[in-house]
Amino acid sequence: MRAPSRCATVREAFYALMRERGSRVIFGNPGSTELPMFRGFPADMDYVLGLQEACVVGMADGYAQATGRAAFVNLHSAAGVGNAMGAIYTAFKNQTPMVIVAGQQYRALQPFDPYLFSRQVTDLPRPYVKSCIEPARAEDVPLAIARAWQTAMQHPRGPAMVSVPADDWERPCAPLPPQAAFQALRPDPAGIEALRRAIGQSERIALVVGAAVDRDGAWDQVVQLAQACQARVFAAPLSARAGFPEDHPLFQGFLPGAGAQIHERLAGSDLVLVVGAPAFTYHVPRGEAASHLPQGARLAVLTDDPEVAAMVPEGLSVLGGIRLGLDELLKDLPARHRTPPPPRGRPAPASPGTPLSTAYVLQTLAALRGPTDIVVEEAPSARPWMQQVLPMTQPASFYTMASGGLGFGMPAAVGIAYAHRDRRVIAVIGDGSSMYSIQSLWTAAQHGLPITFIVLNNGGYAAMKRHAGLLGFEAGEKIVGIDVPGIRFDQLATAQGCAAFRVTEAEALAARLEAALRSTGPSLVEVEVG
Incomplete structure (x- = not known):
């Protein structure tokens, strides 16, 4: 007669589920309602700490896209999920699979509207998660997380969330049986x-x-x-x-x-x-x-x-x-003679300019990057020049945000580099964009990740100027709220443990970029551009 399976706690069943799904990494920023989740944290698991919840989700977004598997995310209840909502929206638009395990107040306290209680937890992240549930019983938590994983991985992929009250993690539950799922959908x-x-x-x-x-x-x-x-x-x-x-x-x-x-x-x-x-x-x-x-x-x-x-x-x-x-x-595609189109025209080489032109910076980067380097971009005003002088020629070599919401690039570079430590990640970030998630530099430094952050500093939200022109603003018409002067990104990087360089002249650009691209850990090159 077969012996019954050992009764596990919800916490033990959760970590067993992660192992079965091939993941041993949690990206998170914990609060008091999540501490029971981490009692006796397994030695074979890694907890990647981000210093703000939006950074955490951005890191998980990059990691999941780089690995092709749903990333596990730990967020604090209510306010923590709220802080992360912009990044969750981006992950939803990116169709990135992730399982968000959010904390919740103790069940015994919930009738009294306690501090840090998420009152309408299943409504808070909608409509930008594929599913959200707080199980009625503690013993149902592992199954809810398993279903969230399946939901996140089913096309179109995206985030799914489970809210777990703090006292559920110690409760006994039956181990989950092994499960296999095949996600591909064959067209009609x-x-x-x-x-x-x-x-x-x-x-x-x-x-x-x-x-x-x-x-x-x-x-x-x-x-x-x-x-x-x-x-x-x-x-x-x-x-x-x-x-x-x-x-x-x-x-x-x-x-x-x-x-x-x-x-x-x-x-x-x-x-x-x-x-x-x-x-x-x-x-x-x-x-x-x-x-x-x-x-x-x-x-x-x-x-x-x-x-x-x-x-x-x-x-x-x-x-x-x-x-x-x-x-x-x-298979059996009809053969037909067609005249090939003329090749796309190539731009003339960019000149340095004073201050340095964005096209010249990206042209220099194109000459120095390696064939396996991965580019992460969040510099909307630089995108037209990037598309001309920095071609992407390999699969899984370029990532940006599908949402239009800023704050993805820096943390996504961290998550991608965490997944691919054998490859250089180059994050091309605008000065305005970088300030949404500048704390990501700290996580990159703590883990010694091979990332070169290139901050294109033009002193403002230059993409807004271009967009204003598309909407019929007159040349020279004043646009409020787009100037961001006086930030020293090299100093912000140094303060968080990254090597940093500041470039204002063309003569120093190639040498500084080359040094940063050769470094074994994270580094930041701030370039003043016009």
């Missing part, structure tokens, strides 16, 4: 055949690739598709990851989040095939255009997100895993 064969027919009937194909191509490991397949179709390839508007080698002859550049400019870039195409992205993400009003497409073009979308599939404004949408879908699509 009829939808794939419809995509094949659309390709076979088209002469001038524009292929628009989004972040899901990289998330699903489908670079090779999308390159094969582009070459088979001799398609012009564009990065989807505001894509948070690179989905195609930007030095490839078929790559034509980046679509903006503006309808009129999308029409202009895609003009002449008779089929616009969007893979792993919405059609389309807009940032400014579309204007008078009645259609989302240029005249004479049809639309087809392959996506792993049911909401994106449902919002396709016209044409054909196919729901399923990106890599599985492309594998099926490439």
Whole structure:
């Protein structure tokens, strides 16, 4: 007769679940309601401390994207989750899987509205988590966390949260049985055949690739598709990851989040095939255009997100895993002669300028970075120059935020470097952006992570000036609240344990960048740019 399983505590069952899911890292910032969770903290687990909850979620976001597994996050009750909400929103828009285990006051105190009590805990993080629950019984907590993990990992991926009262961790519970789940969703064969027919009937194909191509490991397949179709390839508007080698002859550049400019870039195409992205993400009003497409073009979308599939404004949408879908699509793809598009024009070399130009700084960085280096970007005003002079040529080599909310870049670089200690992470951050999560430098220093932070200091929110122009502001018109003068980022870095350099002249730029890129631990290079 088989002996009954040993009765475990909720805490023991939680750590056993983490091991079974292949994770031994918790990103967190604990409070009093979480302390029982860490009694006798296992020696085979790591707790990565962030100095503010938004930094914690940003680190977990980077780590989960780099590993492809849901990250475990520990947040304080109520106020701690509130502090993290902007970063949770970004993780939701990034489709990053994470399991947030939030503290809650003792069950016996809850009828009396105690200090640090999260009164409507399941409503607080919505609508930017896939699920949120506080189990009715302590013994149900491990199963709730296991379900949160499954929910977070199911496409479209995203954060899921479980609230755990402080006294639940000591309660006995039955161990969870082993569980296996397979997440890939195979597209409908009829939808794939419809995509094949659309390709076979088209002469001038524009292929628009989004972040899901990289998330699903489908670079090779999308390159094969582009070459088979001799398609012009564009990065989807505001894509948070690179989905195609930007030095490839078929790559034509980046679509903006503006309808009129999308029409202009895609003009002449008779089929616009969007893979792993919405059609389309807009940032400014579309204007008078009645259609989302240029005249004479049809639309087809392959996506792993049911909401994106449902919002396709016209044409054909196919729901399923990106890599599985492309594998099926490439089988028996109709052969047809097409004239390849002319290669994308290259900008003239940038000059240093006084003060240093952003293009020159990024051009210098491009010449110095290594082939396996990972770039994390949160410098919106620098993005146009980055897209011209700093091409991404490898899978899983570029990350930015899909939400538009600042504060992702610095902590995400920490999480990515924690996952990939054998690779250099280069975080290109604007001066305004960096102040949302500057505490992340401390965590990078504590763990000796191989990160080079490059802060482009232009003394303000320069992206707001450019956006004001798009909205019709007059040249020279005063815009309030965008100047951020007088911050010394090299000193902030030094105070938190990072090596730091400040560059104001072109003659020192290459040497300082090279030294930072060769360092074994974290370093920061502050560059004054115009």
